Amino acid sequence: MRALLFDFGGTLDSDGGHWFDRTCRLYADHSVPVDYSHLKQAFYAADEALEADPGVRTLGLRPLLERHFAIQVRRLGLRGADVAALLAQEFGRPMEECLTAARAALERLRPRFRLGVVSNFYGNLAPILDEFGIAPLLDVALDSAVEGVRKPDPAIYHLALSRLGLPGKAVCMIGDSLERDIAPARALGMRTIWLHEPEKSAPAEKYDLEVVRLADAVEFLERATERSETAAGSPA
Ligand SMILES: [Mg+2]
Numbered sequence: 156m157r158a159l160l161f162d163f164g165g166t167l168d169s170d171g172g173h174w175f176d177r178t179c180r181l182y183a184d185h186s187v188p189v190d191y192s193h194l195k196q197a198f199y200a201a202d203e204a205l206e207a208d209p210g211v212r213t214l215g216l217r218p219l220l221e222r223h224f225a226i227q228v229r230r231l232g233l234r235g236a237d238v239a240a241l242l243a244q245e246f247g248r249p250m251e252e253c254l255t256a257a258r259a260a261l262e263r264l265r266p267r268f269r270l271g272v273v274s275n276f277y278g279n280l281a282p283i284l285d286e287f288g289i290a291p292l293l294d295v296a297l298d299s300a301v302e303g304v305r306k307p308d309p310a311i312y313h314l315a316l317s318r319l320g321l322p323g324k325a326v327c328m329i330g331d332s333l334e335r336d337i338a339p340a341r342a343l344g345m346r347t348i349w350l351h352e353p354e355k356s357a358p359a360e361k362y363d364l365e366v367v368r369l370a371d372a373v374e375f376l377e378r379a380t381e382r383s384e385t386a387a388g389s390p391a
Contacts, residue, residue: 156346158294158319159264159376160312162330163274167257167289168250170368171331171352174198178227181246187238189231201226205277206300212278215286216254219279220247253369254287260373261292267380271295273315273328275305275335295319306335312343327363329372337362348372 220243280298323344330336349362
């Protein structure tokens with residue numbers, strides 16, 4: 156294995172939690188009265204609006220979240236100017252902790268692997284990776300809004316492989332979505348590590364390894380390279 160590709164949302168910024176699932180829990184935790192289907196519509200409307208807005212391209216994490224929650228709250232017809240700001244702050248805090256931990260994890264992997272991120276994002280993946288000190292550790296970073304192609308389209312993975320100059324079999328994809336991360340990567344011959352919340356499960360034939368913490372994936376990858384280095388260095 157020569158390179159690792161990571162998803163961003165739910166992988167580097169959370170141990171397997173999708174943004175929408177985390178958003179639902181946040182409204183519930185703060186007793187904001189919303190119905191699930193309306194929240195889903197508002198969340199994805201905000202997603203689409205931000206993806207289409209070139210003004211987003213330079214935004215850091217907090218301003219991005221503030222815009223996302225402002226659109227949601229407006230669509231939901233919620234009163235109170237501070238609701239969106241509060242939700243953005245509460246959504247952002249655990250993300251920032253995870254991204255700081257993810258940077259440390261990537262630093263540990265950096266001597267052994269080339270590293271990349273492939274994300275369905277809003278056009279500002281690069282400034283956010285920069286904000287958290289992750290950008291200098293990466294060989295490639297693909298943001299769907301910049302590339303004009305979204306996961307699970309294999310074209311975005313072909314782009315990542317061609318920028319790495321590696322075949323699929325030399326790469327491992329780590330992500331929280333079986334549909335967007337794991338299945339298309341496997342179809343191109345990559346190894347896959349599915350990071351998911353503990354309550355989720357899927358048939359073992361859909362991925363190569365499953366973990367519930369990014370740290371577990373890192374530990375596995377470090378051990379795997381140690382084993383292969385020992386095997387390569389041992390007398391025949
Ligand atoms: Mg994800």
